[in-house]
Amino acid sequence: MTKDGYFGNWGGAFIPEVLHQTFKELGEYYRQAKEDPAFWQEYLDLMSTYSCRPTPLTHARNLSNHFGGAQIYIKREDLNHTGAHKANNVMGQGLLVKRMGKKRVIAETGAGQHGVAAATMAAKFGFDCTIYMGEVDVLRQRPNVFWMEKMGATVVAVKDGSRTLKDAINEAFRDWVTNVDTTHYVFGTACGPAPFPEMVSWFQSIVGIEAIEQIHTHHGRNPVRVYACVGGGSNAMGIFGRFLLENGVELVGVEAGGQGIASGRHAARLCGTDASPGVAQGYRTMFLQNGDGQMLETHSVAAGLDYVGVSPILSDLWEQGKVRFESATDDEVMEALDLTMKKEGIIPALESAHAFVQAFKEAPDLPADEAIIINMSGRGDKDIFTIADAFNDPSWKEFIIRRGREYSK
Amino acid sequence: MTKDGYFGNWGGAFIPEVLHQTFKELGEYYRQAKEDPAFWQEYLDLMSTYSCRPTPLTHARNLSNHFGGAQIYIKREDLNHTGAHKANNVMGQGLLVKRMGKKRVIAETGAGQHGVAAATMAAKFGFDCTIYMGEVDVLRQRPNVFWMEKMGATVVAVKDGSRTLKDAINEAFRDWVTNVDTTHYVFGTACGPAPFPEMVSWFQSIVGIEAIEQIHTHHGRNPVRVYACVGGGSNAMGIFGRFLLENGVELVGVEAGGQGIASGRHAARLCGTDASPGVAQGYRTMFLQNGDGQMLETHSVAAGLDYVGVSPILSDLWEQGKVRFESATDDEVMEALDLTMKKEGIIPALESAHAFVQAFKEAPDLPADEAIIINMSGRGDKDIFTIADAFNDPSWKEFIIRRGREYSK
């Protein structure tokens, strides 16, 4: 990135003056940390003792045989503590906050994964913690809210705008400009004002660094393609980062196709034609917005992909043609999820399942002696309410109804 | 163990004649596998690529400081695929079933953890799978049932007897004697007829083998004490096994104190005086039974500890005084759980939390330069319904009530 936080035409730090000083400091702490090998070592130690890094790379033999094409490997970010790649980012920022000497952290969350991860980090580091979450997401991700609160965080349901992720981000910024001296904003994905996109990608880069070594061990050489779902872009940047240095590895980002690109009810920014360049939430990227520049409502079965913007770094890679972008519909996602559970005994998060969809579409046409990697950004347990709904599971409903009745007494 | 499967006065294989041949074969396959280094290597490879072994050993600094005594280390079996140590056992047996050439597996489950693990293994290995689960447990562990079914297993709710774990075991045996030629019974804990107690302990021994190496790395020498919760005894045997070879490491097994030993509503077999020697479910151990030899109802907030029997190997170690047994009440468990979430950002399963309770009681009286290890057998996400109930969380109840109403429409 250039010194002012741009990646080609994208990025920057479009922030109110009150945050100027904090970003200057944050940028400096980040740069120092990045230049200090001891910092990365401390990060590795933390992630290998508190979470279980390196996370495994699983050879999905049954799925590979089922599709009769390339060997499918799954990078298991679901095995992280708290169940998703989000842990990598929050723990890294936690170490930075310790260095900055701040005692309070705030975070936005969509699916609730980043919220749980941030609350977990705060508990581990002894920080006060407030999580901003759109009211819509609070309602659909209640279990995550429960755990955040149990870990000592205050969860604020944001009732403005579309009451989803983008509004949670606005509210977190409002908190930050007010408590800027004591508080660090633990941004959850590779978006937002510089240095967040680069910094979050740096912490997530551990995924790709592990994956390339693992695929060489198991497969003897590079994969031909790497698939990742794209919400804000952090898990994608995490696994793509290292492979961007290689030749002949095609990188595929999969966005939320929702009810189909044509329906307009989706969150596809880099594939399809509904998005346009814009500046919001502190950075410049491709946004789903109308002609006036007002942000549109997005839709996805996966709360974590349900967002108007995307990492400026990915917009740059998209513009340069270095990453190919596709989308998966809600229905395709449920199918891929079902198949993966039955064939491999693995439960991808709804977000992650988007990457599986595209890999499944392409695997059959690739030779059986080649390998592809799917980044499984998280586990699906957290989504039981959504998944049970999507599968319309009668005994689950009956169970919830009975519980509800007991509670009503 | 002696050739007839006894550990001191405990164990054996009290099985109907129809199973004699199968047990003979199983015993032989097991002994061959045990003598074949390639088998253990295959097991290690599987566990390090499909699950994330070695699981980390986490230094719980905040808890250690909070109690101001020994350094508390936590063995993170919660980070296994499917969220508990149960994965170690099912994957090992899966490899054995492959060798035996059987195509169907059955399993009993209490908490549902072993059921989910077994269903996962079956999906991964391509076996048909039927899970027997007491109706009471089906009702309190619905999410696990949902996942088992999604992974392609048939879940049978057992409506006989106390409709909990022991009845599920009886029913699984009934299936087995009927389908003995095609089917392997994946027993879930270190109980049952020989060779199960020894075989399950063998697969679980990976936990202690990793833990001793890890504690030496982090702490430079052995811990003074190791704590594990005890249901059937598999996670305890798993971490105790390796430490039994060491001098000066005190091993502490923690049973379910339920509403207090005095109340009679508990599942304490080796601590307290309510249990007596008996023979049931195919093995000889200390059972909670009446004077006639009829099994009693047990109680615990943790479904996985709610069982009348205990590993014959642990009964032997208890008799020899090699393991100390304590109990933790339901209330103590909720307290320890709460503290662990807030201080470390870690959510132990209700079963595991029993071990935390006893460690917390003893840590303050141990010198700060000594270490203790708690085996965190699993994660608590699966218990959200039980935990939310126990904490009487109003917004959770409101959420369930609302969902229930929506489903009733």
Next chain:
Amino acid sequence: MQLEDYLKDRRKHQNILLMTHIVLGYPSFDANREVVRQMVENGVDCIEMQIPFSEPMADGPVIMKANLDSLAGGTRVAECLDFGAEMARTHDIAFLYMTYYNIVFKYGEEQLIERCAADNIQGLIIPDLPPDHSELFFSQAHAKGIAPILIYSPTSSDQRMKEVDEAGSGFIYCVARRGVTGNKSELNVDFDTYLQRCRRATEKMLAVGFGIQNHDDIAALTGKADIAVIGSETIRLVDAEGPAAVGGFIAGLRS
């Protein structure tokens, strides 16, 4: 060897003997009393009285339910033994106890066997006690002349059958098929070859149980087995039609 002699003797006059089964305390001891009376009056040669156990692992739905309901009704082992003694005093056919090992173990193996001897109970069937799992039990039983009746299953190898034969006495209980009590058994060719294996393995009389339900089954067994065991079927009958129906049912089996 009293049981063996007794059965051999009856066998002289019958080309197949009948053994029936009841679960003590189910539906009640009074009902048991009436059922036994009707069985004896209608020519049953031997009755196995099951002392209920909370974990009837080898039993199917019918007998399992009978076990659990009997216990739920408060049945104690002591009552079962008193009732067994009463039956042995009252009727002059052979009475056996069937139960699971934990009941024996908790009562005391020697004590239970002595009690059987004192009460003229002639044998014990313990499906979850393999021959090599309690020397005490087998030595005591033999010493007191109480037959420890052991079991053959289609899965038993010839070699295994020999071992079992040596440890047991009274007769051999051949389970007709894999599985638990209650379901119908196919008495087909495989069954015949199995029974022939049993014959070759032991001199003892062969009882065949598991799913023997009616006159035809018994006819099919006649000439192949020495004893036909009627288990769940009479319990079903009592559940459906009451004790009074038992007599006719039994009478019809060999006629």
Next chain:
Amino acid sequence: MQLEDYLKDRRKHQNILLMTHIVLGYPSFDANREVVRQMVENGVDCIEMQIPFSEPMADGPVIMKANLDSLAGGTRVAECLDFGAEMARTHDIAFLYMTYYNIVFKYGEEQLIERCAADNIQGLIIPDLPPDHSELFFSQAHAKGIAPILIYSPTSSDQRMKEVDEAGSGFIYCVARRGVTGNKSELNVDFDTYLQRCRRATEKMLAVGFGIQNHDDIAALTGKADIAVIGSETIRLVDAEGPAAVGGFIAGLRS
């Protein structure tokens, strides 16, 4: 430099100037029209008209709600600009636009600035556009004589204030405190030292905004700042008592 000259001139006759704020299309353009009329008639020197944006990151509850409600009512940018032009034609005080950068960006920076010039809009306040983030915007604004009004905050270093001063024109908008619009600000000693830092950093007039709500606040600012900015308070007033109440409120501020 028209805005600067205009304000300097008004400042000669007033020891503090008044700038007020409205959100376009909230509650309606008609209400806006009436509110502006009353503001002008009661001596307001300058009005910032906020073009609503869906992500008003720097605004507090009152103005945020006004933004979102206006958009929910269907307000388009084109209407806002037409309305702004009408106001500038109708009333001879200075009018500015306040909005977020995306609105400018999507409309086209050059296009918007030309439109302002054509419509006699004198300045632009873009809280999320730092001075170094769009050369085009600043060069065009200066070229067309539209003042790009920049912001000081208590967190701005002296050094930073100098940089900002160089890039902006018209006047400096000093936010009275950390945080978003709407809440009351303490105009205490810290505030005074902050204002003194601002004075040292720039020759431009100082406007003070964020939480300025009544006559006392204005009195407290008089002699220290050149312009007092009334933001959320008039919106609260219109919400509570309707446009008619604005005149009296404004009149009372400096009397």
